[in-house]
Amino acid sequence: MPKGPGNKSCHNVRTDCTAPGLRQAVLDNLYYVSGNTPVTASAQDWYDAVAYCVRDRMLKAWNEGIERITKALDLRAVAYLSAEFLIGPQLGSNVLALGIAEPLREALATLGQDLDAIVDGEHEPGLGNGGLGRLAACYMDSMATLGVPAIGYGIHYEFGMFTQTIRDGWQVEMADKWLRQGFPWEIVQHEFAVEVGLGGSTETFLDAGGRLRVRWNPEKRILAVPHDIPVIGYGGTFCNVLRLWSAEAVDAFDFGSFSSGDYGKAVEEKILSETISKVLYPNDEPYQGKVLRLGQQYFFVSASLRDMLRVQQMLGKPLDTFHTTFAIQLNDTHPAVAVAELMRLLVDGHGMEWERAWAVTTKCFSYTNHTLLPEALEKWPVELFGGLLPRHLEIIYEINRRFLEEVRAAYPGDEGLAARLSLIDEASPRSVRMAHLAVVGSHAVNGVAALHTELLKTHVMQDFAALTPQKFCNVTNGVTPRRFLALCNPRLAACITSRIGPAWINRFEEEIGKLEAFADDPGFQAQWRGIKRENKAALSALAEKHLGVALNPDAVFDVQVKRVHEYKRQHLNILRVIALYSAIKRDPGAEFSPLAVLFGGKAAPGYFMAKRVIKLIHNVAQVINGDPDVGGRLTVAYIPNFNVRVGQVVYPAADISQQISLAGKEASGTGNMKFGINGAVTMGTLDGANVEMRQCVGEENFFLFGLTAPEVVEVKRNGYDPRAYAATDPVLGQALDMIASGAFSAGDREIFRPIVDNLLYQDEYMVLADFASYMHCQALVMEACRDTARFTRMSILNVARLGKFSSDRSIRDYCRDIWNITPELG
Ligand code: NBG
Incomplete structure (x- = not known):
């Protein structure tokens, strides 16, 4: 009788979690996966052998997880759209989730290897800048632990966050080649690759039913290939997937150019296409003009939505129930173009009426805002946006036209309000306000701490909060x-x-x-x-x-x-x-x-x-x-x-x-x-x-x-003068003088002058106060x-x-207040 995986009576090298079973599995991987024996294996070979051994033990829960999402008709899953997932090293956390640390440690010891050293040697994927990307990873962990079916959708950057080295006290950036030695946790799913268009133009046509429709003829097509990383919950029974898209050329090789002797041109397409998922943009830099960044955002969002629609069709469910299958969370404005893309897919792609498509769209989306800094709120010049996504710009104009009609009906004559709420900033250069698109296209908007949500409602998004107060809520962040x-x-x-x-x-x-x-x-x-x-x-x-x-x-x-x-x-x-x-x-x-x-x-x-x-x-x-x-x-x-x-x-x-x-x-x-x-x-x-x-x-x-937040506003309103603080506080004055006089720069008075001058004459962040x-x-x-x-x-x-600050609590809040999902594991 054949014995299935997980059957304890069967010695199965891929599922056995006893020390002897794990030992055998590691040796097998060493031999058959990396072509080594314990004598020839490098540290990397040992790591890979252990990683594959651990991954095998996640696959039962993984396959059950995929079946769960693709088979259950009445299930609502979270689609967490995020340009960043800072997942950190994987081996240690997966071993912890499976609860196999002790037998694995014992198995490795019999091979002369130390589990901790192998865990410590892992090079982490740096697919995020900081808090925002790490938050997404904590939420994936909590969703898997609580039994919330979820897919994390993001970008498989070839180069993640740069590696920082320090030379003579200065930061020097180096490329993060995290994939150089392979990444054993991911499974590439070529069969689910989708094509994503960019550029080109739009045209109208009459469909078979005589209706006026719009077609987008992109100038360029790029293949989005999913790389799946399992995210297993604590206890090892529930597994979700992180699906990261990498960009490839639809035709990697142009035989026409090759045959006519232009070898460079033969691979040009490949190189251009791959640049889309080449590198993670560091934040705190102006996005304006970075057309590649918008390309990245659209690329992963389009591939993800089409992936979700594929699941919807596989389930045999009608498209106007799409929101019952997926709750789509926009992690900041980076994926906000999804609002326009879903409308395009439903209206242009499937011939749905605008009103019905809009109802489905707004029931799907919710948006998390992560910043109050005005310079970090994304805006794309209309010209740049329309050049890359001409059909989406038309759709955004139409969303805006209908939205402003409602605003004007509610507040007749208040053109200032309409201008402030508009999805388009009319100041030169005219630009698309991504946060406004996200708010208008979502049924819920949340800040990430009580104070932040309050400031969102009373300052940055004051007009939206007045218009649709029921949309706004708070979900304080948490960590796993x-x-x-x-x-x-x-x-x-x-x-x-x-x-x-x-x-x-x-x-x-x-x-x-x-x-x-x-x-x-x-x-x-x-x-x-x-x-x-x-x-x-x-x-x-x-x-x-x-x-x-x-x-x-x-x-x-x-x-x-x-x-x-x-x-x-x-x-x-x-x-x-x-x-x-x-x-x-x-x-x-x-x-x-x-x-x-x-x-x-x-x-x-x-x-x-x-x-x-x-x-x-x-x-x-x-x-x-x-x-x-x-x-x-x-x-x-x-x-x-x-x-x-x-x-x-x-x-x-x-x-x-x-x-x-x-x-x-x-x-x-x-x-x-x-x-x-x-x-x-x-x-x-x-x-x-x-x-x-x-x-x-x-x-x-x-x-x-x-100072408290209201005091900050107050002091600034009364005319903040940082020099007054330096003049009256001798300790502060002396500290600034030491820097200025070169006490920390061998007498060089120039090197830190920009810092001191900035503090004395501007000090936007009120350090001196x-x-x-x-x-x-x-x-x-x-x-x-x-x-x-x-x-x-x-x-x-x-x-x-600090129990409240577990990301499990945050996820329960999202489930209850925003997603309307009941966690399966409590
Ligand atoms: C960051 C905030 C942090 C916050 C994280 C996660 C962005 C845009 N925002 O305060 O600065 O903890 O998001 O919410 O990276």
């Missing part, structure tokens, strides 16, 4: 406790489990609070501190190896890791460091508890000021770390190439988490949550999700400073850190009270 606690901090995870059991891993919000009972238990506190110290020692070892900087594991680790941006105010942090340094210099004999200030993060390659701030931090570090008066009591280090993998070492080692953006600028932040659930206490402003975190942990367990409050807060932090029992209690309570 699997990757960002269970996986990255195994010592703390084991300690927590020993007290409250393991249920917190997939029921974080419900369970983690039980830890509070141990907050004052001296034995537990000692254990807690011991773990933090070990984690700090691990980070020090890394810093020593890569930077040659020795970090004292008994120092307080004070960390700011995130993208470098003026609104996130790394320069405020470094001004604080300079002020502390000056205090030591003034009185080297005074008591100063050891403090290690760590930075990490990438700056957009074209962001002049951010790159100069990185240089300043390096120069300050060099002076302070080398000063015998300081004697190692204050150290500063910049951890290069911050990514998910590095984060997994950094978060567990932090005592203090720096979340110091100017109030009203950071939509949510998610690093704040990752630090918090690893026991770091936040030093932060009332910005983004910090506000809610502080409510949860209690104000006595949060170091607050700085918040400086005094920040320094005052710093004194309180140092005092708290000296009281070990008190600080440990704060740390424990931060973990115990």
Whole structure:
């Protein structure tokens, strides 16, 4: 009798999860997949052999997941459209989800291999810039864990986020060749490739029924090929898919040109087509004019929608029930062109009436806004848009015409309002407002933290909120406790489990609070501190190896890791460091508890000021770390190439988490949550999700400073003068003078002049206004850190009270308030 996969009585090299079974599987893969034996295998061969072995064990849940979506008629699945998915290293998290770490570790040990070393050696796919892309990955993890059927749709960039190296204190970018050694987690599905058009023109024609229809004749066609990555939930029974599209030429080779001797032209088409998914754009750079970026957005959106329509047809369901099959989430405006594309597919492609198509479209879509910064709201010049997507521009005009008709009916005579709400910005150059398209085409719009949603409703999208208040809601961000606690901090995870059991891993919000009972238990506190110290020692070892900087594991680790941006105010942090340094210099004999200030993060390659701030931090570090008066009591280090993998070492080692953006600028932040659930206490402003975190942990367990969002508005309205702050605060004045006078640049007064001048004469993000409050807060932090029992209690309570910030809670919110989906696994 043939035995199926998963049958325990059958020794199956692809499903057996015992140590001997896993050992055999790894050896088989080594031999048959990479053509090696244990004698000839390289580290990469071992990694591949283990990865394929783990992937095999995910395929039962994977195939069941695909069947679930393509067979069940009454199922609504989430289609999560995102230009970025920052998934991080895969091996460790998949092993955790399957629960096979112990037998696998044992199996590898018998082969002389160390599972942890293999996990640590993985090169991660950097398919995102930062928080937004990582949020998408956390949500994929939570959907799989909660049993929410979902497909993540995105782009299979050939080059992800650049690799950051530091030369002489300056950031140098290098291409991220993440695919060079292959990526064992993906399965390429050529049979589901679709063609995507670009450019060309439109024409009208009469269809067989005598109706006037429009046809788009694209100038160019590109093949979108899906690369599927399994996303398995904790427990290993439920699996979703991340489907990333890569661009290929429809005809890779032009035999005509080849035969006539033009060899270059024969492959030209291939090269042009492939550029579409070539590289991830770094954010914080102006998008205007980047036609390739719009091409990328349309490319993945069109392929994804056609993929969903294929499923709809396979299910045999009529098109006007499409919204009952898919809830489509627009992750920021990057995929917003989907609104126009779905209308085109339904109206032009399937001959649906406009009104019916519009009803289906708006029931499908919902939109998450991730930023309040006006410069980050996408706008495409009409000319550029129409050149690439002529039919979509017509459709957007038609959507706008009908929409503005409604606006004018509701607010007769208010042409100013119509102009503000219009999908088209009439200022030169006329452009398409992607956020407006997303709002009008969606039934729900959400911000990512309570304060952010409030500011969206009262400022950035005030007119829309007045027009359709029922559309707006809040879903505060969350992070997955699997990757960002269970996986990255195994010592703390084991300690927590020993007290409250393991249920917190997939029921974080419900369970983690039980830890509070141990907050004052001296034995537990000692254990807690011991773990933090070990984690700090691990980070020090890394810093020593890569930077040659020795970090004292008994120092307080004070960390700011995130993208470098003026609104996130790394320069405020470094001004604080300079002020502390000056205090030591003034009185080297005074008591100063050891403090290690760590930075990490990438700056957009074209962001002049951010790159100069990185240089300043390096120069300050060099002076302070080398000063015998300081004697190692204050150290500063910049951890290069911050990514998910590095984060997994950094978060567990932090005592203090720096979340110091100017109030009203950071939509949510998610690093704040990752630090918090690893026991770091936040030093932060009332910005983004910090506000809610502080409510949860209690104000006595949060170091607050700085202006509030309304105060920021107030101070600016009264005419903000940064120089007045520098003139009246001697500590601040001196710190700025030191930079200006070349104290950190061997006397060079020019190199940091742009930073100092910007702070003194503009200071858009009010660094100088918040400086005094920040320094005052710093004194309180140092005092708290000296009281070990008190600080440990704060740390424990931060973990115990942050249950809300699990992405499982966020996904339940989306399911209930936006998608109308009931999670299958609770
Ligand atoms: C970022 C915000 C963060 C937020 C993440 C995830 C963009 C456009 N926005 O504050 O700056 O945490 O999105 O929501 O990257």
